[in-house]
Every structure is written in C-alpha cells, then in structure tokens.
Amino acid sequence: MTRIITTVLLLFVGLSIYAQQVITGTVVDDEGIPLIGATITDVGTTSGTVTDLDGSFSLTVREGAEAIEVTYTGFEPQRVAITNATTYEIVLSSSSELLDEVVVIGYGSTSKRFLTDNVTKLSSDDIDKVPVPNFQSTFAGKAAGVRVSQTNGKVDAGMTVRVRGAASISAGSDPLYVLDGVPLINQDESQNGAPLNPLLSLSPTEIESIDILKDASSAAIYGARGANGVVLITTKRGKIGKAVMRLNISGGVSEPTNTVEWLNTEEYVALFTEAGNNIDYDVTADFDRLSNGTDWRNSEVDTEWNDVVFRTGQQNNADFNISGGDEKTIYYLGGAYNDTEGIIIGNDLNRASARTNIRHNFSKKFTGALNLGYSKTTINRVQDDNSFTTPLQGIAQSPLSPPRLENGEPFGGTEYANFLLALDYGSYETRIRRLTGKASGEYKFTNWLSFNSDFGYDMSNTTEDEFNGSRTPFQSTNGDAFSSTALQESYVWANYATFDRDLAAGHNLNVVVGTEFTEAQRNYNSVSGIQFPSDDLQTISSAAEITAGAGSFTAYNFMSYFARAQYVLNSRYFVKGSIRSDGSSRFGADRRFGTFPAGSVGWIVSEEDFLKGNTTLAFLKTRVSYGLLGNSEIGNFPSRNLFGTTSYNQRPGIEPVQPGNSSLTWETTKQLDVGLEFGLFDSRISGELDYYRKLTDGLLFETPLPGSSGATFINQNIGSLKNTGVELILNGDVVNTGGFRWNASFNIAQNNVEIISLPNDDMDIVVEGNNINRVGEPVLAHYLPEYAGVDPANGDALYFINGDGEDARETTNNPNEANRIVAGQPFPDVTAGLTNTVAYKGITLNFTLQGEWGTSLYNAAGRFQSANARFFDNQTVDQLNRWQNPGDITDVPQARLFTNNGAAASTRYLEKADFIRLRNVTLSYDLPRDWMERIGLTNTQVYFSGLNLLTFTEYSGYDPESRYDAVELGRGQVFYSAPAARTVSFGLNLTF
C-alpha cells in the first residue's frame, strides 16, 4: 500500500504547470462597504488570494481559466466569469442560508453545498458570551442529535457529549476531539472519584468554529476512533488587514437552578418522634445530641442546610486578542482569563490561557503555520458525591443541628461528619497545565496538488494536592495529604497529499491520501503521607510518615493510513469514498489492524433544469452515506490476562487483576445515513432531514462473571446494539424587513437504542444490581423491584412480585420476593433545541431553548432522604405524608426508625426527568459606530447573558440534568448531585 501511494504522488508531481494571467478587482457588500479578507479562487484550483483592507485583490490565474469564485463567511458565494476585462467590481449579497458555509471535515475542508455527509457546524457566535467556563456546554441544544450535559453543578464536573446516542456500552462513548488537526487527550485524571472535564483547559474564547462529524461518511476518515462522532475545533486566526484588537470583559453571578425542600425542625421532630414511637424507641437523647443541647422543642435551631451548602457564585471573564496580517503573514494572538466561583461552597476555578496562530507564505508554493495554545487551570474541588464530607451531603443533616457554633467553629456533633470541618481544615486543589501545538507545512506542487505535513503535540499535566488537617472528620493521624502528578502527552504526525482538479469542464476530483502516526504516553506518580507537625504545614515534605506511593507508565500507539476521494459532476452530482486503516497497540496481537471504509453519494436536485429558478423549492439536495467506524476507547491493555502488584506487611505480592481475552478488538459501527437538505421560499426557510441507523457489533462488555469464579468481570467483544434515529433541522429567516431581523433555528432528534444480541444466548447482563442490558431493551435500562405503595392496613411498604406465575401482580412486603422489572431508560430518546435571534438597530436578542424527553433517573440517595425516617437523615417534605393509622391511603410507608420499611432499591426512587430549559439568553447592543469612531473604536458592544434562567420540569429532584458522579454516569443515577448553575452576566466587547 505504501508503495502505491508514493507512486501515485510521484505521478502528480511530474505533471507540468500552466501559463498564467493576472486579474484584479474589489469586493464589496451590498452596501458598498469593502469586504476585508474575502477569498478569491481560480475555480478548479486551490490557488487563491484574499482581499485587503480596501477590499482589493490581485490574483494570478491559469491561462484559459474560465471563472473565479469569491467567498466570504456569511455571504452568498459568487462565481464570476473571466472576460477580457482585467478589473472586476464584485458585489456579494449576504447569505440568508447556511448552505455555502465552509465546513471542516478532517484533513481538509469543503463547502456545505458539496457535502455528502452529515456535519453540524457551530460558529463563534454560538459559543461566545455563554457564561460557562467549558466550551462543550456552549453548544448544548444547538446541534441536532448531539446531547451535551454536564455531570452536575460543580465547576469542574465532567461532560457527557453523545453524538446520536451512545454506540457503546462499556467502551468510551465520548466523541474524538480534534483541535486544529491534533486529536486531543481527553482522559480524566481526577483522583477524587468524581470526573473532571479534561478539556476545561481550553478557553471557549479561542474557538472560531466547531464542526461535528456525525455520520459514518464524515467520521470514517478517523477510522478506529470515529464511532462516537468527531468534534473538530478550529481556533481563531487572523485575516489580512490592519491589526484588529478586541477586548471582551464580562462578570456575573450564579445560583443553583433549583433546590429541594427539606423538613424544618418542627416537622423533623414530629416525624422522628413518631418513627421512634413506632419501634418503642425514645428519640429525646438523639435530638439533644443533634441539636447540641439547644431547645429543639421550640425550634431554637432550624437550619436550612441548602443555604449552608450553596452560595451565590461569581464569574469573571476577560479576553484580549489582536489579529491581522498581510498577504505574506496572518497572525492571531490572544489571551483569556476566567475566574469562576461555583455555586457549591468551596468549589471554584480560574484559568489563564493564551494562543498564537501564525501562518506565513514563504513562497507561492510553500506555506508554514504554527498554532500554539497553552493554559493553566487551577481548581478547588470538593469531594465526590459519595463522600460524607462533600458539601451536598450536608443536606442530609438534621435541621436541629447548627452548622457552626457561636465561636464560628463547625459543629462536630452532626449526624454525619460536618462537611464544614473538611472545608475549613482541608483542601483539594487540582492544577491542569495544557500545551497544544501544531507546526505544519503545506507545499503546493501545482495549483491542484499540494502536500501537507502536520506535526501536532498535546501535553496535559494534572497535579492534585489534597490536605486534610488534624481537625477534619475521621482524622486520627494528625492530618493526611495526597499529592499526584499525571503527565499525558501525545504527538501526532500526519502527512497527506491533496489533489483537487477539474479534470474536464464540470468534472472535479478531490483526492486526499495520507498517513498518521500517533504515540501517546502517560506517566503517573503519587504519594500519600500522614502525621503532620502542624495544620499549617500541608505539603508531603512535612509528613512524618509516608504511607503510599505510586509510579506508573502506560502508552498506546496508532499507525494509520487513509485516503478519500470525492468526485463532483456539474456541481450537482457527488460521489465520495474514503478508507482508513488503523493499527493500534491496544488490540490483541492477532487483531492489530482494522480497515474502515465509507462511501456516500449526493445530488443537488434543485440544480436540474426542472427546478432551476424555482423560488419555492430553491434548494434541494439528497444524500446517502454508509460506512464502518471503530471504537478503540477500551483502555490500553484490555485484552490481556494480567497479574498486578499488591503488598502484605510491606512485602511484595502478586494478584490476578484482569482475566484476559486475546481475541479482543475494537467495536465496529456500521452507519447508514439518508439525508435531505432543502431551501424553501428563496431559501428563507432551509433545513435538513436525516434518518440514520447505527449498528454496533463486537460490542465491548465488561461482562460480569459469577463471583464464585474468583473474578468479577471480563472484557468481551460480543453482542450488538442498534441506534436508529431521525434528525430535523429547520432554519428560518422569519422576518427581515426595515432593519428588523428575526432568525430561528430549530432542531429535534429522536434516537432509539436497542440491544440486538448479547453473549451466552442473549443472557441478561445485570450491572450493579439495578441496571440491565437485555435484548430488545435500551442500554443500561433501569432494573428495579416495582414499588406498589403502602398496605393501608399496617403501613408496610409493598412491592409487586412480578413473577411468571399467576401471582405476578400480587404484592409482598419482602423486597427479596419482588422480581425486578425493566423500568425506563437512563437517557433521553428525544432531544430538541430552538435558537432565536432577533436584531433591530444594533440590538440583538439571542436565546436557546433546549429540551430532553425520555430519561428516567434513579435517586440512589432516596434510600436515605425519602425513607420515611429510617435514619436520622433529614427527609424530603413528601415524607410527611406517611401512613399513620389503619386505613390511611398514601405512598409513604409508616415511619419506623432504624427499620427498612420501603427503603430497598425500587421504582419508588425512580422518576421521569423530562425538561425544557432556557439554556442561554444574550441581549446585546452595538453602540452606534460613528460615536465610537470618534474615540478610536470600531465597534463597541454591551451585552447581558444568562444561562439556565428557566427550567420547566416535573422532576422533583435537584436537577434533571445532574448525575451521580461517583458511579458510571450512563446508569442514570443521582446521589446528592448538585444542580446546574443559573448564571446572569454582563459584558463589554470592544474592537479597536
């Protein structure tokens, strides 16, 4: 294969070059204002130039060239026939449709018009001004079929991004992120149990656009890493023209989107007194203890723990950049600072980042570029949701307990360890340093053949430092500390040649052929120590005793070959094919290489004579694609039978840690996409309708094993999964008159996921007891005993037996007798977003509504907090409806202290979590330009921005989007999980 590629490339090189002529001209918009940086290309070649400050250009075209094409973002592209004239005045009209925007597709870019793939493009307009520190949250609700949610309201919380449902069960389901051609490290390095978003290190302000490759035809160029979709991020770059400086500053405040109502002291005393009486237990001493001897009978203390846990957070942003360039060099230099104080006490982050993107034409043939971004992020973290000292577990405390004593010290006698002790006397600080760069060169042999060599490097260094002083809860060793360093780095060397040429009039062929080599490594070291001489000495050096240490190294490599060819006939018939062959060290020796082909066809029907000029159906394109993708996110050595190290009495030991499976390989997903793109009424309404079917085979499972085998799971590639769905996008130019403009963009996606086959004759796979993978059901469906309410006679909690026999709908008060049922899915099947932009005379209102339907969430903390007073945990107010007397009809069983009456895992704690959310609102005002120019500013904008301002949901928990961060997120559980933040922010945007 290698030799063939080389030969083909040499053939191209051998061809000669045409003679040339020069044409000049200017490009203006329909108001006659010169357009700076518009692109002019010799049609059929890649040779081109951009307009300068006056909108002027000069382009050398081939002898006999027929036309030039002028493109500018946001404007209709225009083709101008080359006549005898040498100067051209070209007027571009602003584009009312999104049909012609430039789309990045991996190892190249293309016009959306020519695209036979399903790619969603988001621009900096969608990203800017959303007051969140991570870039993923900015596109929630904006891309059809792409579900974005943050684990919970911690500022550093991990992100879940799913493109067209999850194609996997156990392997990674995150898309591949590629920044300016460099695949990004996206491995969570959190050591405290809760996921940390590794891409927090990237400032949203650096991003020019995001292209999401959703179907096989587009993602197959990323082969074994494309099955979960690919997110291509393009950072900002300069445009030809004088230096433009932009300064953006904003500041805002945030609070929880929602809180849950708990019992107050009076209610708590009443409920728990009754719960004690029901088991002949006197709770007086417990109340005295919890209330620290205060007068609980008269509510002397009545703590609203929500107020102790949450605070009004703050967010401050500043970013500055300067960009510009000339025909030789374009540059972008930017820096940004973000300071976010979270809504949970003790949780904040700040990030300083900088980026330099420079591109220089060394000659007409050779262009070099350097992209370099680096950042430092410092995060003060709180413990994971399952930790007693995480602030959110504070809501479990009794309202009788004061959070702090009169001297300000945290009260130590709370039912659970008082998290304020951990907050006051402990710390957990995470620092992420990130460096991502690419040095690239492009050599144009001819107008139609170029060669690119890109060397990318990504380095992520995460250090974590934990200190628990002598006064923190459960502290018996005069303090303990933990310190870790995780260094991940990867380099990617991609080399590819691009052939793009009109073979004859109306016949265009674009071919990309290349190789890519990736080498990634991770070094990890940690050390733990105890016995500190003072709470003021907090680094490990002060520990008198070192208790644990770790040092490890792991790596993976990929060697890949790829090729892609697109043939365009008469600008309306398209055929595209691509193939990638990936080899990876992650797979068993016998299965080291995989090949991932894809193909697609498209037809712009509206270019045919019978539709041409039809303004009602101004644009119509159909496309079909099919291809194979892989998922290699299965860990570095999943196939091997491994023995790890342990120690006993400080002597080394070995123990089995992973049962092996030498035939393990990647998962493969076959995806079919059928799409229709249309523009109606002069393309004032445009849209896309897609149907897809994703069939994943060789599904990787951590298959549970019987404990009696000595191991509890094995990695296997068995089973298959099907995702089918429909996506609809509608963009409307609703009103556009008299300076008043209203654009709306609506997207809705429906995804059905179904398990098709499972190992061992489709045997059910139960995950942690309460989720199931069963043929015919969605992945990780909730699997719980069915709660049947309360026996009116005695207040016992009842469960349906749901057996096979006649007694199926009989009830029992013994949860062990109740068979579990499939009771809902942990993710939505319908997601939708609606973005509206209304502009009038410099005032622009933009808002996005986002909705999800179909999720059911299991509240694993219900067994404590809605357990009719089983423990001394404060209870949700609905527990006041407990059964009290024979004949009472209620869903809440009789309160029985220390007794499990209805607190077994069951559908009692399962709830639908549908919601519609006003995700973000931005109201901006561009001050009149003539005022500003007097003081040297070209543009000044003030804006208001809001996040999660409104939520419409029936869900009774903290937040329908929050998840339990200490278990697999896909299981759809919540457990003291913080709600999302609601943020309002004001900003000022200056351009000089």
Place this chain on the structure above:
Amino acid sequence: MNQLNKILFLGLFSLAFTNCEDKLEITPAQELEPGTALGTEANIKTTLVGTYAEAGKNDSYGGRYQMMADLLGANGNITWGGTFFDPGDIFNKAILVTNAFVEDFWNNQYAIANQANLILDNLDVVESSTEERDRVEGEARFLRALAYFDLNRMFSSGDLGVPLRTEGLVEYSADLTIDRASTGEVYALVVSDLQRAVELLPESNGVFADRYSAQALLARVQLHIGNFEAALTAADNVIMNSGRTLTPDYADAFNNDVNSSEDLFAIQVTSQDGENDLIVHYASEANGGRRGDIRVNDAYLDLFGSDTIADARANFFVEGEVEDRRLTGKYTNQFGNIALIRLAEMYLIRAEANLRLSSEVGASPREDINTVRNRAGAELLEEDDDIDLTYILNERLRELAFEGFFVHDYRRLGVAIDGFDADDNALVFPIPQSETDTNMGILQNPGYG
C-alpha cells in the same frame, strides 16, 4: 530553489510513509502476564503473599467478615447505629439479596480460594527445596481452607453448601456456571486441606501461617462441625506445642503492630498496606473510626454478672465522642494487626470438647477456663462450680466478643438470636444477586425469594 524544494519534499514523502508499525507492540509496565506470574518459583511465592493480601482486604478478614458475623449474631450485645444500610440490614436480620457487604465478602472469599488454587496448580515450579515447596503448598491450603470454611459458615443452609472449586481459573471464557456442593463436601475439603497443611507447614513461619495456625484453625473447624475429639486433639496440640503464650494483660492481645505472644494467626496491617474495617465501624473518630457505628450494650455487661470490676474484659471499652457511646477497646490502633486466631480460643475449645466428651485431656475444663479468666483478672472458678455448655458459651462471649464469633456460637449451641431461632433462615446469608444473575441455576437459600 525550486528544484531543491522538490527534493526536500520528496524526501519528506518517503519519510512520511515509512512504516511505524513495529511501534504497535507495547507491553504493560505495571502488570505481568500469567505465564510470568505463575511460571517461576519467585513469582509463585509472591503470588502467595498476594493471597494473604487478598484475605486481608476489608471485604473479608480486614474486618467485614468478623463484623457481619457479630452483627448477625448481635443478640442484644451490640447495636448497629451507623447509617450504612447494608450492615444495618444484617443487624436487623432483614438482608436483601443485593446487600453489598455480603456480595463483596462472597466475591473476595472466592478470589482468595482461586489464588490459592492457582498456587496449588503450579507448585511444580517451586524447585529450590522440598521444604520450600511444602511450605508454599501448606500456606495455600491453609488460605483455601480459611476461605471456604467461612463461606460455608455464612452461606450454607442445611445440606446446601457453597460452590466448590479446587482448580484455579485462568481461562474465563469457559462456562463458569457451577452448582452448590453439599455442606459436608465443603467441610471435608476444609478439613483435609488443614490436615495436609499441618503436615506440610514449618513450626514457625514469621507472620505467615505456620503449622499451629493450621492446627488452630482445624480445631475451630472441628468444633464447629461437631467433631469434638478431633477438635480436642488439635486444640491440645496447639496449646502444648505451639510455644504461644497468653499475653500478660488482656489488652496486650489487641492493637498490636507486631503479632503478640498469643497470636496463632493475625492479619497484618501497617500504615502502608492492609485494611482494617473493624476500626472504621467500631472505633471512635479519634482512633480512625466513624464515631462508633457499633456500640456495646448494657446487656453485654450483664454477661459478667457481679464481676464487672475485676474482669478486664468488662472494662475494655473506649468512650466514644458522641453520647458517651460504649465502644470496644479491641480496635483502637488504626494500623494494628487484626487477631484472627488467638491462643485463648484454643483453651476454650479444649474446655468445651473435654466437657462434651467428659474427658480431661491436657487439662480439665475448669482449669482451661480459669487459665483464660485468670489472665483477664476475673474471679476464678471453684472446684465445686458447675460448668455446663451455657457457661462455656458465655465465657466465649466474654473472651471472644467482637472478633466474629457471635452468630456461630449461638447457632452452634442452639441459642435463639434476637428472637430468631438458631435454625432460622434469616441467620444465613442469601446467595448474592450478582451470583444468581450470572451463575444461572444456582439455588438461592430458603427465605430469600
């Protein structure tokens, strides 16, 4: 220039398309593959050390096993007051088939057994000397017996024992379903393993199991299954020959960084390895616990009658931080070893066996009990004091409380626990749901749906 460029880029081409496929072979840096782990004498011995580490995990003898046996057999002596629902359900005798403590114990006992099996399957590689080979085999048999004995004690119901595997599993793609063996088959393996271990093990073996560890465990097993003569012989042998002596003070038998003079086998815990969940749930916060999830009740003190002042065991408590909770003094050193078999138990086994057999092998029951009581400073039995099984049971409760004996002693002697008859199904653990979900067809214990 142009020519030069072309040459330069052609050079780059050939470089770019060079094959880097040899870089795809990467081996793990932190782990070994089974051929290596089980293929050399040094590695087999290290795997043996790893099996002790497995046994010492908190799921098993790092504390939860002992704690669960005492909570299930609490009988008023102790109260669970913590907010973990799994041990709370065990204390309430309302165990769900999803109980995580029960499931983790089950899984870990089988992990111990499997590792011991892997060692026994690969003994051939121990070639340095017969003694070394015998020692490795003896320790592996001791650990396997320990794992199966306690599994069977907690999970067997009537004649329905636990699944029994005597060969190590490396290949997990095989059919892993397995039926339950009979209770008798499991105990038979345990006894034969221990008998072999007694023959194979050296007289002393550092902190690892030696001949007397195996013999002491054998005495415990034989007593449990009612072979009193065998129990008597084994216990007597340990007392006479092991060289172990009772610690001068009762308190000295606990919270030790190194084994005490009476430890026949102890789980090693240091600040750097090992786990001690007895601390987590029994100890005060100052001692590394959760302020005393398990509290000792007045009813336990009643066992000492009028002797609550002199008897050290009636005073071996710590006051918890909250509500003056009475917490046991046996677990106050977070990094202390966990005594699993103490010499005092051997005296009590010999006393019970002699009583049942009306013999006085080694010593009379009264003498043995007095040996134990004397060390605790308790009032000694007089010649004419009546000793019956109830007295011995109570002496065991006084001496061995909070060390994982409650449920077994009450059930063995037919004493009802917290209102549940000794043979009540609720006093037997359910087969974990994770097992019934994956080992299709395995029988659940009666009373668990």
